[in-house]
Amino acid sequence: MWRDTLLMAGKDLRIEARSRVALSQVAPFGIVALVLFAFALGPDRAPMVKGAPGLFWVAMLFSSVLAIQRSVSVESTDGARDGLRLSGLDPAGQFLGKTLSVAAQLLVLELVLGVGVVLLYGASIQTFWLIAVSCLLGTIGLAAAGTLYGALSAGLRIKETLLPFLLLPVVAPVLLAGTRMWQAALSGGTPANGTPWFHLLIAFDAVYLALGVVVYGPIQETA
Amino acid sequence: MTTKTIVQSPRVIWTTRIIGLLALVGTGLTVWLGLWVTPPDQTQGDLVRLVYIHPGVAWVALYLAFGLAAGCSLLYLWPRTRSLFWDRLAAASVEVGVVFNVCTLISGSIWGKPTWGVWWAWDARLTSTAVLLVLFLGYLALRRVPAEPEVRARRSAFAALFAVVDVPIVHFSVVWWKTLHQGATVLNANLSPTIHGSMAWTLLLGFVALTLAFVWMLLVRYRIGALEDYLGSGELDMALLERQSEGVVPPAPDLKAEALAPVDDAGAAPGPRAPAEVTR
Amino acid sequence: MAPASSPSSALSLRDVVALSGRFPLLAGVDLEVAVGETVLIEGPNGAGKTSLLRVAAGLVPVASGQASVLGLDPARYRTEVRRRVGMLAHAAHLYDDLNVRENVRFAVKASGADTSRIGAACERLGLTGRLLRTGAAKLSAGQRRRVALAVLVARAPELWLLDEPHAGLDASARSLLNEIIAEATAAGATAIVASHEPELVASLADRSVTLTGGRVTGERTILASVDPPARIVHVA
Numbered sequence: 195m196w197r198d199t200l201l202m203a204g205k206d207l208r209i210e211a212r213s214r215v216a217l218s219q220v221a222p223f224g225i226v227a228l229v230l231f232a233f234a235l236g237p238d239r240a241p242m243v244k245g246a247p248g249l250f251w252v253a254m255l256f257s258s259v260l261a262i263q264r265s266v267s268v269e270s271t272d273g274a275r276d277g278l279r280l281s282g283l284d285p286a287g288q289f290l291g292k293t294l295s296v297a298a299q300l301l302v303l304e305l306v307l308g309v310g311v312v313l314l315y316g317a318s319i320q321t322f323w324l325i326a327v328s329c330l331l332g333t334i335g336l337a338a339a340g341t342l343y344g345a346l347s348a349g350l351r352i353k354e355t356l357l358p359f360l361l362l363p364v365v366a367p368v369l370l371a372g373t374r375m376w377q378a379a380l381s382g383g384t385p386a387n388g389t390p391w392f393h394l395l396i397a398f399d400a401v402y403l404a405l406g407v408v409v410y411g412p413i414q415e416t417a
Numbered sequence: 418m419t420t421k422t423i424v425q426s427p428r429v430i431w432t433t434r435i436i437g438l439l440a441l442v443g444t445g446l447t448v449w450l451g452l453w454v455t456p457p458d459q460t461q462g463d464l465v466r467l468v469y470i471h472p473g474v475a476w477v478a479l480y481l482a483f484g485l486a487a488g489c490s491l492l493y494l495w496p497r498t499r500s501l502f503w504d505r506l507a508a509a510s511v512e513v514g515v516v517f518n519v520c521t522l523i524s525g526s527i528w529g530k531p532t533w534g535v536w537w538a539w540d541a542r543l544t545s546t547a548v549l550l551v552l553f554l555g556y557l558a559l560r561r562v563p564a565e566p567e568v569r570a571r572r573s574a575f576a577a578l579f580a581v582v583d584v585p586i587v588h589f590s591v592v593w594w595k596t597l598h599q600g601a602t603v604l605n606a607n608l609s610p611t612i613h614g615s616m617a618w619t620l621l622l623g624f625v626a627l628t629l630a631f632v633w634m635l636l637v638r639y640r641i642g643a644l645e646d647y648l649g650s651g652e653l654d655m656a657l658l659e660r661q662s663e664g665v666v667p668p669a670p671d672l673k674a675e676a677l678a679p680v681d682d683a684g685a686a687p688g689p690r691a692p693a694e695v696t697r
Numbered sequence: 698m699a700p701a702s703s704p705s706s707a708l709s710l711r712d713v714v715a716l717s718g719r720f721p722l723l724a725g726v727d728l729e730v731a732v733g734e735t736v737l738i739e740g741p742n743g744a745g746k747t748s749l750l751r752v753a754a755g756l757v758p759v760a761s762g763q764a765s766v767l768g769l770d771p772a773r774y775r776t777e778v779r780r781r782v783g784m785l786a787h788a789a790h791l792y793d794d795l796n797v798r799e800n801v802r803f804a805v806k807a808s809g810a811d812t813s814r815i816g817a818a819c820e821r822l823g824l825t826g827r828l829l830r831t832g833a834a835k836l837s838a839g840q841r842r843r844v845a846l847a848v849l850v851a852r853a854p855e856l857w858l859l860d861e862p863h864a865g866l867d868a869s870a871r872s873l874l875n876e877i878i879a880e881a882t883a884a885g886a887t888a889i890v891a892s893h894e895p896e897l898v899a900s901l902a903d904r905s906v907t908l909t910g911g912r913v914t915g916e917r918t919i920l921a922s923v924d925p926p927a928r929i930v931h932v933a
Contacts (some may be wrong), residue, residue: 198807201806201807205792208799209792209795211793212832213794243504268794271792271793272788272789272790272791272792272833273787273788274790275788276439276756276790277790277804277868278807279756279779280754280756280779280782280784281804281807281808282779282780282807282808282809283776283807283808317425323587338584339579342579346559346575346576346579346707356562359554359558360558360576363548363551363555364579364583365777366587366590367583367586367587367590370593370594371590386542390593391590392837393592394586394589394590394593397586398586401582409575412571412575413572413575559854565717565718565719566718567718568718656720657724659719660720660910661724661725661911662908662910
């Protein structure tokens with residue numbers, strides 16, 4: 195399974211390296227979202243700084259939907275999905291590989307957006323490791339749940355509109371947890387504030403990774 | 418039990434009707450008792466009357482309907498118990514559950530406006546319920562996508578599974594969101610006053626009546642779904658026959674005989690003639 | 698793990714019905730293919746030739762009847778069956794953003810096969826030099842077919858399933874394809890070729906099965922060197 199995971203992740207990342215979709219389309223979309231939020235919240239710094247964690251995570255969530263859609267559409271050309279089934283590649287490995295690849299892209303995106311938030315909104319980061327941990331765990335959760343729902347909506351013609359509607363409510367806990375942890379990090383709050391959220395993210399990640407490993411194969415066999 | 422049995426058996430039809438009648442009577446009784454007979458509460462006044470309806474619809478929506486849907490989805494996915502019956506039941510359950518969910522939110526809102534002064538509050542329970550609603554609206558959206566019944570059933574079952582798994586996580590995150598948030602809250606989310614006497618009985622009656630209403634709607638919705646599928650399945654045998662008959666090559670018409678045939682005076686085409694012997 | 702089996706039967710279908718929703722792709726197919734045989738499946742469009750191959754590959758589930766591929770049940774031993782079976786389908790299953798070499802490498806590694814034969818396979822199919830580094834999006838249909846074929850040659854599966862492999866190929870590519878099939882079967886593999894132009898495959902096949910309306914409606918043995926009118930045996 196792990197060999198297949200690395201094979202799949204490597205293939206997806208190589209495709210991304212060639213086509214640079216995440217870099218040239220998804221990241222700019224995230225930045226545009228941040229800018230629009232700034233317009234909406236008005237020129238005063240105060241509401242922007244206060245809202246920075248939430249805005250960062252909302253921008254991440256929307257961008258992750260795009261990243262997931264890209265990850266799914268890679269397999270829809272030339273019957274590649276059939277090809278993957280024919281190859282006998284372990285479905286659990288396929289799921290983990292795709293999740294890994296999406297997570298990697300999202301981490302880069304977070305870096306970009308994080309810098310954007312610091313620059314554009316004037317937020318200042320007090321406790322860095324809270325940020326790092328929340329981003330890492332949140333990304334894994336987004337990638338896992340997203341890959342699962344992406345697989346579910348893969349063969350459908352209306353997946354562009356269906357996927358956000360299906361995925362976003364499900365990842366609401368990531369939004370809540372990430373935002374709270376960021377708030378604690380930006381205001382220099384004590385680590386204790388972050389602990390229950392940390393546990394929540396771990397639980398979310400564990401659940402969706404486990405679900406994906408078990409269920410990805412059967413999903414592929416129906417479409 | 419085959420689809421045909423459930424859908425057309427008179428026993429099932431009559432049971433459904435009786436349940437519906439009981440539900441109607443029960444709900445009517447609850448309304449009468451709730452609005453006129455029971456006394457108003459000391460602190461909440463007439464507002465307390467909502468308690469006869471609101472927890473009832475909430476219990477049905479959150480636990481009964483969606484729990485049933487989750488159970489049926491699991492049963493469908495498990496190879497040994499796989500049957501479209503579970504899929505149809507799950508779908509019917511979610512549809513009715515969504516209706517009850519909306520009723521929960523509306524009745525909660527109606528209670529909230531006079532109490533909190535706002536139509537909506539980011540109370541932990543309200544928020545969780547709203548997210549639950551959206552999750553299952555997603556399930557229904559997924560079901561509307563045209564697909565073969567088995568494919569649709571599997572996809573929906575997975576979606577229900579994911580949604581249900583998410584529910585406790587969402588619940589805890591929203592509860593922590595409220596409680597861990599720095600900032601006092603003046604909202605009192607306590608909806609159930611200490612209750613006794615005629616109020617307690619009415620409350621119980623409300624629960625029972627609403628549960629019966631759910632069961633009735635579930636049965637009716639299930640039958641509709643089963644009828645739709647039943648109409649479709651009868652076509653499989655016909656389709657098999659048609660497919661097999663593709664292999665039968667119709668005998669080639671004898672062109673020479675046709676050319677020499679007398680044409681009808683009325684100008685109508687000659688009727689179908691028996692094909693000539695075919696030599697291969 | 699699946700039981701290691703050295704079956705004498707490469708494919709065994711007994712009254713197999715395969716459905717796509719309500720539509721029966723296969724409406725009761727009986728077919729036995731022994732290891733090492735080359736069988737041609739012929740029939741008009743829509744007869745179910747592709748569906749039969751897909752059932753053999755384990756892509757389409759069997760609704761009723763019994764199927765056994767290389768001695769294994771394709772539903773139970775899915776991964777094992779798929780790794781030992783190779784299919785050349787209409788689509789080449791290539792990733793547009795990767796070049797030829799990367800596509801072949803991925804496909805071969807994904808099916809768990811040894812990567813040592815990739816170089817030789819690519820050369821055999823004329824995929825050399827600049828072509829190897831060309832992105833899959835820029836390939837012509839014939840070139841895509843050759844890439845997919847290179848993957849098969851490198852994987853060397855026990856059962857080859859070829860769906861109208863000659864379609865879209867020029868004459869030299871067609872003869873190369875025939876050579877490759879012949880080499881594979883000479884090395885012990887089994888080949889099942891679906892085509893509605895049987896003349897192209899007749900030189901290779903031992904046997905031809907006619908499929909119509911989702912069922913087997915005819916079967917004939919192809920005599921290799923002599924070519925008098927073939928015996929026609931109708932299988933009801």
